[in-house]
Amino acid sequence: MSSSSETISPQTQEDLKIIRRGCDELLVESELAQKLEKSRASGEPLRIKLGLDPTAPDIHLGHTVVLNKLRQLQDLGHKVIFLIGDFTATIGDPSGRNSTRPPLTREQIETNAQTYYSQASLVLDRSRTEVRYNSEWCDSLGTRGLIQLASRYTVARMMERDDFTKRFKGGIPISVHEFIYPLLQGYDSVALKADMELGGTDQKFNLLVGRELQKEYGMAQQCVLTMPLLVGTDGVEKMSKSKGNYIGVTEAPDSMFGKLMSISDTLMWKYYELLSFLSLDEIAALKAEVDAGRNPRDVKVLLGRELVARFHGAAAAESAAEAFDARFRDGAVPENMPEVTIAGAPLGIAKVLREAGLVPSGTEANRNIEQGGVRVDGQRVEDRALTLAAGEYVIQVGKRRFARVTLVAA
Numbered sequence: 001m002s003s004s005s006e007t008i009s010p011q012t013q014e015d016l017k018i019i020r021r022g023c024d025e026l027l028v029e030s031e032l033a034q035k036l037e038k039s040r041a042s043g044e045p046l047r048i049k050l051g052l053d054p055t056a057p058d059i060h061l062g063h064t065v066v067l068n069k070l071r072q073l074q075d076l077g078h079k080v081i082f083l084i085g086d087f088t089a090t091i092g093d094p095s096g097r098n099s100t101r102p103p104l105t106r107e108q109i110e111t112n113a114q115t116y117y118s119q120a121s122l123v124l125d126r127s128r129t130e131v132r133y134n135s136e137w138c139d140s141l142g143t144r145g146l147i148q149l150a151s152r153y154t155v156a157r158m159m160e161r162d163d164f165t166k167r168f169k170g171g172i173p174i175s176v177h178e179f180i181y182p183l184l185q186g187y188d189s190v191a192l193k194a195d196m197e198l199g200g201t202d203q204k205f206n207l208l209v210g211r212e213l214q215k216e217y218g219m220a221q222q223c224v225l226t227m228p229l230l231v232g233t234d235g236v237e238k239m240s241k242s243k244g245n246y247i248g249v250t251e252a253p254d255s256m257f258g259k260l261m262s263i264s265d266t267l268m269w270k271y272y273e274l275l276s277f278l279s280l281d282e283i284a285a286l287k288a289e290v291d292a293g294r295n296p297r298d299v300k301v302l303l304g305r306e307l308v309a310r311f312h313g314a315a316a317a318e319s320a321a322e323a324f325d326a327r328f329r330d331g332a333v334p335e336n337m338p339e340v341t342i343a344g345a346p347l348g349i350a351k352v353l354r355e356a357g358l359v360p361s362g363t364e365a366n367r368n369i370e371q372g373g374v375r376v377d378g379q380r381v382e383d384r385a386l387t388l389a390a391g392e393y394v395i396q397v398g399k400r401r402f403a404r405v406t407l408v409a410a
Helices: 010-020 029-042 061-075 106-120 142-150 162-169 176-192 201-216 253-262 265-275 280-291 296-312 314-328 349-355 362-370
Strands: 025-027 047-052 079-084 129-133 196-200 223-227 339-345 374-376 391-397 401-409
Touching: 010 029, 010 061, 025 029, 025 201, 029 223, 047 061, 047 176, 061 079, 061 196, 061 223, 061 265, 079 106, 079 176, 142 176, 176 201, 196 201, 201 223, 253 296, 253 314, 253 391, 265 280, 265 296, 280 296, 296 314, 339 349, 349 362, 349 374, 349 391, 362 374
Parallel strands: 047 079, 047 196, 079 129, 196 223, 339 401
Antiparallel strands: 025 223, 374 391, 391 401
């Protein structure tokens, strides 16, 4: 930091420690320190922006990584602006893609936006959240205003973006409207007078555009904080519905708990850092207990209880934990069983049984399902059309055939 620690109050230093937790980058930290000092002196909360295009109606735990950081900032006394990109969603964000993303229709946007904020509010404090839609200012910008906005940013700077550079070098078309997207996202920060903007690591370029445009408009520049992309239950790819390795915030408690118990012991600590509301000191104490011999499964249960309780309540978390434990107690599941890894998730249950070597054919798989002889993580399978997402499962056929199956995305 350019400012010496002596010019920053102990409270601000403590706030910065909380803000830095789990983040990938914080730009520029010295500026944020001064903003925090000014906020404390004036009593005016900082305006913290998160922009989200409602590309899907439901959110998963990966989305809550940034939401958790917003909640921490709310708990420090600041105002969160939950910006729904109803206008920019009609363009399509090309971030991290090797082709143009299809834009959404107005009907799709409105449908998705209806549930998006209600689900985000399971994490955020509604009383300290301001909900805005960027059509408020983008609709009235007009052709003249858009051209004036475009004049404030160069093509050379735009081509510094990694995905644009790769597509250009690879001869993959880049439409002109794709340059407009980061400009409009940046203009959101101008319109909202944001002091700080958050996003995933894949949004860094767009967030910095907002910072530069604020400078062009003679405003104080926002600070930028990027959060890592949460790895999914497969332990390989980022959490994504399309990869089948996600945990939805509205999933049933038993399903959510079971998926959390399926993650590896190593990945568990990253989930603690990015998803848990425990302090870093409390997490460090749990790590020390595991290093001293405590079963990591016990610590994973604590994480599962915390997250299920957050979205479904303490009673549901307790019930889910007891149901999970009941399926594996009293020697019902052997300690040693074949371990199989199968690619191509999500996969139908019959194919999983066949490729895991638990049945000789799909016909035999269906027969066992119809007779009630197939269980996944202790639960009887009744639907022959059941599809399993990426993750780890204990699968049982009959009384004696078991396999620990790890499904990975294609």
